Amino acid sequence: MPAKKLSLEEQLAAFAWLQALGTIIAAIGQSKSLSPRKRDQKEAVQLSILGNAVQSTANAAQAVLTDRLRAKAANQQAVDLMIAGHVLQSIGNALQVIADSEESEIDV
Numbered sequence: 001m002p003a004k005k006l007s008l009e010e011q012l013a014a015f016a017w018l019q020a021l022g023t024i025i026a027a028i029g030q031s032k033s034l035s036p037r038k039r040d041q042k043e044a045v046q047l048s049i050l051g052n053a054v055q056s057t058a059n060a061a062q063a064v065l066t067d068r069l070r071a072k073a074a075n076q077q078a079v080d081l082m083i084a085g086h087v088l089q090s091i092g093n094a095l096q097v098i099a100d101s102e103e104s105e106i107d108v
Contacts, residue, residue: 012069015061025050026047028047042104045100045104049100049104052094052096056091056093
């Protein structure tokens with residue numbers, strides 16, 4: 001039996017949840033960074049990288065899916081702003097991954 005194909009709106013919701021999961025992972029990493037233990041601090045950087053990578057991926061997917069919904073939208077300008085927001089968030093999270101990766105090379 002073939003799997004049900006999700007609508008664009010359902011896919012957007014799924015990626016919103018994935019973005020939220022990435023936020024939680026990054027927040028756990030941020031909390032662990034407060035630990036005085038080196039092991040916890042190294043794990044904190046890894047969690048931050050993972051969480052931000054998940055967020056970046058989810059935001060990029062949301063930008064693509066939102067663009068696909070553009071034809072149905074009543075307010076094109078609002079859709080364009082939503083796409084720009086997703087892209088900016090994706091870029092910001094990607095830059096955070098790069099920064100954390102650099103940090104992990106210095107601290108390890």
